[in-house]
Amino acid sequence: MQGRQGKNDANDAAAVCEAASRPSMRFVPVKSAVQQGQLAVHRLREGYKEERTACINRIRGLLTEFGVAIAQSPEALRRALPEVLEDASNELPSLARMALQRAQLQWVELDCHLAWCDERILAHVRSDEQAKAATQLCGIGPVTASALVATVGDFKQFKTGAQFGAWLGVVPSQNSSGGKTSLGGITKRGDEYLRTLLIQGAKSAVMTAHKRRDRISQWLVQLVARVGWQKAVVALANKNARILWAVLAKGRRFDANHIPVKPEGPAMVVPTMAG
Numbered sequence: 066m067q068g069r070q071g072k073n074d075a076n077d078a079a080a081v082c083e084a085a086s087r088p089s090m091r092f093v094p095v096k097s098a099v100q101q102g103q104l105a106v107h108r109l110r111e112g113y114k115e116e117r118t119a120c121i122n123r124i125r126g127l128l129t130e131f132g133v134a135i136a137q138s139p140e141a142l143r144r145a146l147p148e149v150l151e152d153a154s155n156e157l158p159s160l161a162r163m164a165l166q167r168a169q170l171q172w173v174e175l176d177c178h179l180a181w182c183d184e185r186i187l188a189h190v191r192s193d194e195q196a197k198a199a200t201q202l203c204g205i206g207p208v209t210a211s212a213l214v215a216t217v218g219d220f221k222q223f224k225t226g227a228q229f230g231a232w233l234g235v236v237p238s239q240n241s242s243g244g245k246t247s248l249g250g251i252t253k254r255g256d257e258y259l260r261t262l263l264i265q266g267a268k269s270a271v272m273t274a275h276k277r278r279d280r281i282s283q284w285l286v287q288l289v290a291r292v293g294w295q296k297a298v299v300a301l302a303n304k305n306a307r308i309l310w311a312v313l314a315k316g317r318r319f320d321a322n323h324i325p326v327k328p329e330g331p332a333m334v335v336p337t338m339a340g
Contacts, residue, residue, distance in 0.1 A: 226307030
């Protein structure tokens with residue numbers, strides 16, 4: 066072991082070759098050009114969202130400097146901004162009005178860009194059978210389904226749903242020893258974008274679980290009462306990941322009222338005394 070002093074390109078290349086020769090090593094499949102193209106839409110959409118949030122905050126901050134305060138909501142600002150710009154009784158100078166009008170046009174332009182991205186994502190879901198099947202799960206919408214299919218591609222590369230959930234980073238970290246199980250927070254490994262989408266979708270499903278009567282929703286209501294809504298959200302994200310693997314890797318049909326059957330183990334043979 067040479068530590069930090071021995072880290073160089075040659076040693077790194079040797080370590081990569083050594084790791085690649087291990088029989089238990091798993092490799093990530095190369096994404097197709099179609100997958101990369103679909104993910105480009107998702108990356109653009111995230112960038113437009115950040116720019117729109119910055120634009121809204123910029124408009125609100127500039128208005129506050131002139132004593133114009135508007136409720137903390139993009140829709141409230143959208144409704145009030147035209148009236149503020151047309152109101153001659155406020156203290157906005159003409160140059161500030163023109164600057165805010167430019168910012169308003171940028172906001173409208175970003176909304177158009179986001180709408181285009183949403184249309185492309187919806188078209189992907191409608192044309193892809195895997196993405197269409199993923200939207201059947203409670204808490205997975207078109208954006209999440211499209212991102213999952215475009216990122217993962219072949220779900221059969223994972224042996225189990227638990228392995229897929231671990232790859233997404235929605236499973237608890239373990240610090241178990243001596244037969245004592247000690248679980249911590251989720252590992253947060255894998256793709257941050259996919260994990261965020263799963264948790265955001267699960268949050269919406271948990272908040273409306275009391276309105277539905279299927280088995281998963283009833284389980285969520287009981288789980289929220291027992292451990293709180295935040296842990297229930299992460300638990301549903303993990304469950305959705307496992308169900309999604311079963312649906313897309315094994316070709317099963319999603320059923321919210323499915324009752325899992327525990328597989329039977331091998332029969333125990335009890336030795337008898339020879340008479």
